[in-house]
Amino acid sequence: MMYDRMQEMSRQEMEKIHDAAMDLLKTTGVAFNDKEALEIFKDNGFKVEGTTVFFEEPAVQKALETAPKRFTVHARNPEKNVEIGEDDFVFLPGYGAPFVMDAKGNERQASMEDYDNFCKLIQTSPYIDMNGWMMVEPADMPHQTVHLDLNLSNMLLCDKPFMGSPVSRQGALDGIEMAGILWGGKKNIMDKTVSVSLINSLSPLQFSDEMIGSLIELARHNQACVVASLIMAGGSGPVTLGGVIALQNAEILAGITLAQLVRPGAPVIYGSTSSAMDMKTGALSIGAPELSKNIHLVAQMARFYNLPSRSGGGLTDSLCTDAQAGAESALALYTAATSGINFILHACGILGSYIAMSFEKFLVDEELCGMVRNMIKPVALTDEAIDLDIIKQVGIGGQYLTHPKTFQLCRTEFYMPSLMSRKNKDAWAKAGKQHIYQIAEDKVAQRLAAYERPDIDPDIEKQLTDFVEKRKNQ
Numbered sequence: 001m002m003y004d005r006m007q008e009m010s011r012q013e014m015e016k017i018h019d020a021a022m023d024l025l026k027t028t029g030v031a032f033n034d035k036e037a038l039e040i041f042k043d044n045g046f047k048v049e050g051t052t053v054f055f056e057e058p059a060v061q062k063a064l065e066t067a068p069k070r071f072t073v074h075a076r077n078p079e080k081n082v083e084i085g086e087d088d089f090v091f092l093p094g095y096g097a098p099f100v101m102d103a104k105g106n107e108r109q110a111s112m113e114d115y116d117n118f119c120k121l122i123q124t125s126p127y128i129d130m131n132g133w134m135m136v137e138p139a140d141m142p143h144q145t146v147h148l149d150l151n152l153s154n155m156l157l158c159d160k161p162f163m164g165s166p167v168s169r170q171g172a173l174d175g176i177e178m179a180g181i182l183w184g185g186k187k188n189i190m191d192k193t194v195s196v197s198l199i200n201s202l203s204p205l206q207f208s209d210e211m212i213g214s215l216i217e218l219a220r221h222n223q224a225c226v227v228a229s230l231i232m233a234g235g236s237g238p239v240t241l242g243g244v245i246a247l248q249n250a251e252i253l254a255g256i257t258l259a260q261l262v263r264p265g266a267p268v269i270y271g272s273t274s275s276a277m278d279m280k281t282g283a284l285s286i287g288a289p290e291l292s293k294n295i296h297l298v299a300q301m302a303r304f305y306n307l308p309s310r311s312g313g314g315l316t317d318s319l320c321t322d323a324q325a326g327a328e329s330a331l332a333l334y335t336a337a338t339s340g341i342n343f344i345l346h347a348c349g350i351l352g353s354y355i356a357m358s359f360e361k362f363l364v365d366e367e368l369c370g371m372v373r374n375m376i377k378p379v380a381l382t383d384e385a386i387d388l389d390i391i392k393q394v395g396i397g398g399q400y401l402t403h404p405k406t407f408q409l410c411r412t413e414f415y416m417p418s419l420m421s422r423k424n425k426d427a428w429a430k431a432g433k434q435h436i437y438q439i440a441e442d443k444v445a446q447r448l449a450a451y452e453r454p455d456i457d458p459d460i461e462k463q464l465t466d467f468v469e470k471r472k473n474q
Contacts, residue, residue, distance in 0.1 A: 006296045006339070014304045020246035021253055025055035030205045030254040034212040037258060044261050053254070060253055063260035069306045071224065071267040073130065074194045076182055077159035077454065082129050084196075084224075084269065084342050085308035090129035091347040091369045092163070093122055094314075094357050095198065098137045101356035103437040105320035110136030110357070112149060118349070119157035120451040121362055121444070127369040128348060133163035133198065135349065136357050147171045148468045151178050155464060159454040164195035164223055169213030172197065174471060176221050181463045189221065193267050196224040196343070201251040203229055203236040212258070219259040219266040226310045226343060227255035228271030232284045235277040241290060245297055248272045256307070269343050270302040271310030286353050287317035287328035292335040299339040311336045313347035314365035321361045321437040325351065329361075330368055337372045360440035363447075367419045374415040419443065 009017075029052040032038055038048055047054040070085025082090050099107045100114050118135040122128050131154050141149055147165040154162040155178065165175040179194050180186030199215045202208050207215075218225050229248035231237030237244045256268045275284060275291035285291070295311040302309030313336050314329035329350075336344045346354075347369055349362035379385075390405060400406050419439050421428060428434075 004338075006335070007293070009297065009300050014301060017242075017246050017249055017301060018304070021249035022055075022057045022060070024205070024247070024250040025060065025254060026057070027054075028205060029054040030207065030251065032207050032212050032258070033209045034207075034216070036216055037207075037212045040216070040258065040261050055254060055257065060257050063257040064253075064305050064307070066260045066264035067256060067268050067305075067307055068265060070308060071193055073161040073196055073224065074192050075159060075161040076155070076456070080129075080160045082161055084267075086342075087340075089337065089340075089342045089344060091127060091313065092130045092343070092345045093118060093128060093132040093135050093348045093362065094346045094350040094354075095132055095163075096134050096137065097350065097354060097357040098139070099356040100136060101319065101351045101358045101361075103321055103358070103360045103441055107319075107356060109139035111140045112138040112146075112153075114138070114357075115150060116153050116157060117359070117448055118357065118362070119153050120448055121359070121366075122160065123158040123454065124447050124451055125348075125366055127366055127373060129160065130196070131158045131160050131162040132345070133165060142472075145472045148174060148178075148471055151175050152464055152468050155179075155182055156456060156461060157453060159456075162195060164197035164218065166197040166199055166211060166214035166218070166225075168210045169217055172214040172217040176217065176223065178464060178467060179223075181467060182460060184460075186221075189223075191222060193222055193224050196226060196267075196269070198271075198345070199225045199227050199255060201227075201229045201248075201255065203231045203251065204247060205251060207251075207255065212255075215255060215259055216262050219262040219268075222263065222266055224267035224269065225255075225259055226269040226271045226345075227252050227259065228269075228310060229274060230272065230284075231274040232277045233274065233290065234279065235282070235284075237274065241293060241297075244274050244294065245301070248274055248298075249301060253305075268307065269310045270298070270305060270307040271343065271345075272298045273312040273315070273346070284353055285317055286312065286315040286332075286350075287324070289331070291315060292332050295332065295335050295341060296339045299336075299341050302342075303340065308342040309340065310343035310345060311339075311341045313344040314361075314368060315346055315350055317353050319352045319356075321351070321358055321364055321440065325361060326364065326368075326436075329365055333365070333368055334372055334375075337376055359444045360437045363419060363440040363443050364436060367417055371415060371417070 031051045041053045100110045122131050147167050165171045229251045233244045274294045276288045278285045313333040315332045316325040316328040318325035348365035349357040
C-alpha cells in the first residue's frame with residue numbers, strides 16, 4: 001500500500017461530500033443563465049424555477065454513468081495525441097493572463113506576438129503535452145474577434161492538441177468550425193475529440209450564459225469540457241475547506257449533468273483550483289497550502305465518480321521568478337502530479353495569482369515538469385537493473401565510474417536539467433554568478449530563434465485564414 005501523509009478520504013467521507021452536494025442541488029439548485037440550457041433541463045424532467053434548476057440524485061447518477069472515465073485528444077500530428085484519464089495525465093501552460101511580467105517583475109500588457117511566442121515555446125517543449133488557450137490576453141487585438149486569432153495561432157504554430165475557445169456560444173462554434181477545417185470537414189470531428197475547453201462556474205451556484213452556451217455547443221460536437229469551480233474560500237464560498245469541497249462538487253456535477261444531457265458520452269473533466277482568500281488583503285491566494293490540499297481532495301472526488309480530473313500546476317502569488325515562485329509552484333505541481341490529477345493546467349508560466357505570464361518562469365516551470373515526471377517514473381527493480389554481477393565484479397572498495405555500463409547509460413539514466421545549476425562555486429563564478437531567471441532569459445531567446453513551424457497543408461492553412469478574415473468582416 002502506498003504511504004502518503006496527505007489526507008486520504010475514506011469512502012464514508014467522500015459519500016458525505018457527495019450527499020452534501022446532492023442536498024444543495026435538490027434544495028437550493030443552480031442558476032443557469034442560458035435559455036437553451038433551461039429548456040434542455042425542462043425537457044428532461046428537471047424542476048426549473050426562473051433560471052434555477054433543481055437536481056434529483058438519480059438524474060445526476062445517470063449522467064455520471066455516461067461520462068467517459070478516459071478519452072483521447074487528437075492532434076493534427078497523430079504522434080502527439082494524448083490520453084486523459086485513469087493513470088494518464090497531461091501538462092498544459094498558464095491560462096488567461098492579461099499581462100506579461102519580465103524576470104525583474106516589470107509588467108506590461110500582453111500582445112499577440114507574446115501569444116504566438118508562447119505557442120512556439122509549447123511546440124518546442126519536451127514536457128508540455130498540449131497547447132493551451134489564451135495563455136495571455138492580447139491587448140492589441142479587437143476583443144470581439146481575438147478568439148479567432150488565438151485559434152489560428154494554436155493550429156498553425158503548434159501541432160500538439162489544443163484547448164478550445166469557450167468565450168461565448170459563437171466563440172465555441174467558431175472554434176469547432178476551424179477544427180473541422182483542420183480535420184477535413186466537421187463530420188470528421190463529431191466522433192473525434194480534438195479540443196478541450198475550460199467551462200468555469202460562477203460561484204456560488206451559478207453558470208454564466210457565455211460558459212453554458214459554450215458547454216452546450218462543445219458537448220453537442222463531442223469536444224471535451226473541463227467543468228471547473230474556482231471558489232475563494234471565505235469570499236465566494238465557505239471559509240472552511242470542507243464547505244468549499246461540498247459547494248464546488250455541487251457546481252461541477254451540475255455542469256457535467258448538462259453536458260451529458262446534451263450528448264451522452266461527451267468527454268468531461270472534473271476540475272477545480274479553489275483556494276483561500278488572503279484575510280489581510282481580500283485577494284485570492286494561489287500560493288497557499290490550501291490550494292494544494294484542495295488539489296489532493298479534488299483528485300479523490302473525481303476518482304469517486306470515475307471521471308478524469310483537472311487542477312492547477314505551477315501556481316504562485318509571487319510577482320517575479322524568485323524563491324517564493326519556485327517553492328509555491330513546485331508544491332502545487334508536485335501535488336497535482338502525485339495525487340493523480342489528469343489535466344494539469346497552469347503548469348508553466350503563471351505569476352501573481354493569474355495576473356501575468358512570464359517567459360522566464362515558463363522555462364523554470366517546464367524544468368519542474370520534467371523533474372516531476374522523472375520523480376514519479378517507477379524505478380526498475382528487475383534482475384537486469386539490479387545487475388548483481390556488476391556489483392560483484394567491482395567488489396569491495398572498487399569504483400563504477402569507468403565501468404562500461406556507466407558509459408552506456410550515463411546520458412540516459414538520470415534527469416539532466418538545462419536551467420538548474422549543478423556547477424561548483426568556481427565554475428558558477430566564472431559563468432557570471434547567474435541566477436536561474438537570467439539563465440532562463442537567455443534560453444527563451446535561444447528557443448524562439450530555433451523554432452521551426454510545423455508543416456501544414458497549404459490548402460488547409462488558406463481555408464483557415466480565409467475563415468478568420470471572413471468572420472472578422474461579418
